[in-house]
Amino acid sequence: xxxxxAAVPLSRDARTRLRREEIVTASARIxxxxxxxxxxxxxxxxAVGIRGASLYHHFPAKEEILYAICLTVTREPNEENLPLxxxxxxxxxxxxxxVRAHLRHLARRRVEHLVALHELAxxxxxxxxxxxxxxxxxxxxxxxxxAAGMRAGEFGVPDAQLAAFGLCDMLNxxxxxxxxxxxxxxxxxxxxxxxxxxGRMLGATGPL
Amino acid sequence: xxxxxAAVPLSRDARTRLRREEIVTASARIxxxxxxxxxxxxxxxxAVGIRGASLYHHFPAKEEILYAICLTVTREPNEENLPLxxxxxxxxxxxxxxVRAHLRHLARRRVEHLVALHELAxxxxxxxxxxxxxxxxxxxxxxxxxAAGMRAGEFGVPDAQLAAFGLCDMLNxxxxxxxxxxxxxxxxxxxxxxxxxxGRMLGATGPL
DNA sequence: CACGCAGCCTAACCACGGTTAGCCTGTGGT
DNA sequence: ACCACAGGCTAACCGTGGTTAGGCTGCGTG
Numbered sequence: 001x002x003x004x005x006a007a008v009p010l011s012r013d014a015r016t017r018l019r020r021e022e023i024v025t026a027s028a029r030i031x032x033x034x035x036x037x038x039x040x041x042x043x044x045x046x047a048v049g050i051r052g053a054s055l056y057h058h059f060p061a062k063e064e065i066l067y068a069i070c071l072t073v074t075r076e077p078n079e080e081n082l083p084l085x086x087x088x089x090x091x092x093x094x095x096x097x098x099v100r101a102h103l104r105h106l107a108r109r110r111v112e113h114l115v116a117l118h119e120l121a122x123x124x125x126x127x128x129x130x131x132x133x134x135x136x137x138x139x140x141x142x143x144x145x146x147a148a149g150m151r152a153g154e155f156g157v158p159d160a161q162l163a164a165f166g167l168c169d170m171l172n173x174x175x176x177x178x179x180x181x182x183x184x185x186x187x188x189x190x191x192x193x194x195x196x197x198x199g200r201m202l203g204a205t206g207p208l
Numbered sequence: 209x210x211x212x213x214a215a216v217p218l219s220r221d222a223r224t225r226l227r228r229e230e231i232v233t234a235s236a237r238i239x240x241x242x243x244x245x246x247x248x249x250x251x252x253x254x255a256v257g258i259r260g261a262s263l264y265h266h267f268p269a270k271e272e273i274l275y276a277i278c279l280t281v282t283r284e285p286n287e288e289n290l291p292l293x294x295x296x297x298x299x300x301x302x303x304x305x306x307v308r309a310h311l312r313h314l315a316r317r318r319v320e321h322l323v324a325l326h327e328l329a330x331x332x333x334x335x336x337x338x339x340x341x342x343x344x345x346x347x348x349x350x351x352x353x354x355a356a357g358m359r360a361g362e363f364g365v366p367d368a369q370l371a372a373f374g375l376c377d378m379l380n381x382x383x384x385x386x387x388x389x390x391x392x393x394x395x396x397x398x399x400x401x402x403x404x405x406x407g408r409m410l411g412a413t414g415p416l
Numbered sequence: 417c418a419c420g421c422a423g424c425c426t427a428a429c430c431a432c433g434g435t436t437a438g439c440c441t442g443t444g445g446t
Numbered sequence: 447a448c449c450a451c452a453g454g455c456t457a458a459c460c461g462t463g464g465t466t467a468g469g470c471t472g473c474g475t476g
Contacts, residue, residue, distance in 0.1 A: 012444065012452075019453085035329030037245030040433055053435080054454050062434065118326050121243030157408070162392070162400045169381025170374045177373055184370070192370045200365070201409040220422080220474065227423090248463050261465080262424050270464065 020058050022048055024072075027065045032111040036066055036119045066119060067127045073112040074134045077105055082141055091149030092204035096194045098142070099171065103190045106175045113175040139168050149202065156203035167197055228266050230256055232280075235273045240319040244274055244327045274327060275335045281320040282342045285313055290349055299357030300412035304402050306350070307379065311398045314383045321383040347376050357410065364411035375405055 010018075026047040030039050041062055042052035059065050081101045085094050106113050120128055143164035149155040157163040170193070178189065198204050234255040238247050249270055250260035267273050289309045293302050314321050328336055351372035357363040365371040378401070386397065406412050 016452080033329075035245070035327075037243070038329065041435085042433075050453085051455060052433085053437095053456080056435075057453050118329065119243075121241075121246065121326065157404065159396075159400055162397065163404060165381070165385055166378045166401065166404055169384070170378050173373070173377025173381060176377070188367075189370065192367055193374065196365065196371060196374055196409055200411060201404055203408060224422080249465085250463075258423085259425060260463085261426080261467095264465070265423055 019048075020068075023055065023058055024065060024068050028069050028112045028115050031066070031069070031115045031119065036115070036122045063122070063124060063127070066115070066122060067124070069112050070116040070120070070123065070127070070131050073109050073116045074131050076109070077102060078134055078138055080105065082138065085141055085145050090154060090204075091145050091152060092154050092198055092202070092206075093208060095142075095145055095149070095202070096198045096204075096208035098145075099194050099197055100190050102171050103174055103193060104186070106171070107178060107180065107186055110175055110178070110180075113172075117172065117175065139164060142168060146202065149204070154202075154204050157201070163202065166201070170197060224266075227256075228276075231263065231266055232273060232276050236277050236320045236323050239274070239277070239323045239327065244323070244330045271330070271332060271335070274323070274330055275332070277320050278324040278328070278331065278335070278339050281317050281324045282339050284317070285310060286342055286346055288313065290346065293349055293353050298362060298412075299353050299360060300362050300406055300410070300414075301416060303350075303353055303357070303410070304406045304412075304416035306353075307402050307405055308398050310379050311382055311401060312394070314379070315386060315388065315394055318383055318386070318388075321380075325380065325383065347372060350376060354410065357412070362410075362412050365409070371410065374409070378405060 023044065027039075027044050030044060030047060040052070041055055044065070045052040045055050055065075059068070081098055084097045084101055087094060087097070089097075116131070120131065123131065143160050146155060146157070146164050146167070147160040150157065150160055155163075174189070174193070178184065178186075180186065194208055198208055231252065235247075235252050238252060238255060248260070249263055252273070253260045253263050263273075267276070289306055292305045292309055295302060295305070297305075324339070328339065331339065351368050354363060354365070354372050354375070355368035358365065358368055363371075382397070382401075386392065386394075388394065402416055406416055
């Protein structure tokens with residue numbers, strides 16, 4: 001076999017990327033707990049077993065770590081979920097698929113979402129503008145599909161914009177209270193929200 | 209007349225209270241814009257026309273200002289809105305009344321809500337626990353009324369807890385995007401949300 | 417009218433934390 | 447085998463910002 005199981009050679013910049021990822025993940029966890037401002041570089045460094053100053057071999061500044069967190073967690077839904085809205089099927093089914101994907105993504109990257117949701121104000125103006133851009137784009141796409149469903153007579157809501165706001169807030173609020181393996185099961189929440197949002201609130205009928 | 213219109217005598221500790229209020233309001237505005245950690249005492253002091261050190265005649269610490277913001281904006285809904293759930297009427301109508309009151313409160317204290325929503329991590333552990341307590345209490349009361357509506361056959365939702373989460377997230381998300389006099393009118397949003405949440409999502413029928 | 421304190425001031429302290437400088441080492445590529 | 451550099455370390459800097467000390471003043475109260 002071409003990939004030996006015992007030795008893990010792992011190319012130089014593969015390890016580099018891993019290290020970066022490790023720092024980002026650890027930072028997200030600590031930021032989520034103590035807030036971005038309440039965490040020092042030395043504290044982050046401790047979590048990955050190096051010294052504070054060494055972090056600057058991976059990130060040029062503390063804010064860049066936060067930016068990395070916000071960027072991935074804001075870009076991924078755009079790249080992974082939005083295509084689902086372009087797939088075949090009725091607006092209702094496409095939205096239901098998006099809701100499922102969105103919630104599962106939120107669960108998978110829960111802490112990163114918490115940080116991105118709470119610490120936008122700690123970003124550089126430029127970085128913040130970029131993140132906001134992604135968010136607005138996402139929401140606009142959702143609104144457009146809601147509007148399409150209204151035109152198709154599938155949805156009974158009075159205003160697409162308002163429904164889209166409510167929909168997105170419901171989805172994103174999820175990361176504030178959901179914790180894996182406590183009280184509520186993920187798949188139950190996902191299917192429950194599909195029914196609450198697409199089935200009941202928007203008023204779609206038939207299988208989703 | 210006993211209250212002269214021209215001169216405004218204003219007792220000593222009335223002025224004191226006003227000053228405190230002024231500091232809190234200004235702080236909320238600046239915190240909302242730059243984040244709690246991004247704002248210094250001197251910056252807050254500038255906004256009310258005094259020097260940084262003078263703030264300590266009104267608050268023993270910076271965190272106490274944040275605490276004051278969070279406390280009022282978290283306690284007020286408990287004291288003003290929750291009694292509405294105990295009033296006469298069906299669960300649906302009582303919930304509709306709560307939604308209206310909640311949204312109007314959010315609009316009135318918009319910036320304070322933004323701060324309280326984003327800066328919980330900057331509070332002392334003790335203060336944070338207290339605020340969390342108020343929030344959980346509020347949500348529990350909402351959930352109970354949803355459950356009551358289910359038992360009465362008014363609501364068609366499958367799970368009261370899940371519906372309550374969605375409901376509260378939709379309500380609170382409101383303060384993230386609503387700005388007075390831009391695009392959407394407050395009363396339209398309020399009535400739209402009453403229909404979206406109580407009418408459509410929960411499935412209440414009849415006038416709300 | 418005198419006293420006292422609320423409320424503001426200036427000055428300064430001091431800890432914390434982001435960041436930089438400069439060095440050492442092991443390793444992967446030539 | 448050698449060289450370069452990624453990646454880590456120690457030490458130190460230094461601005462920022464929360465907080466304290468101590469003094470002045472003018473209003474409201476006894």
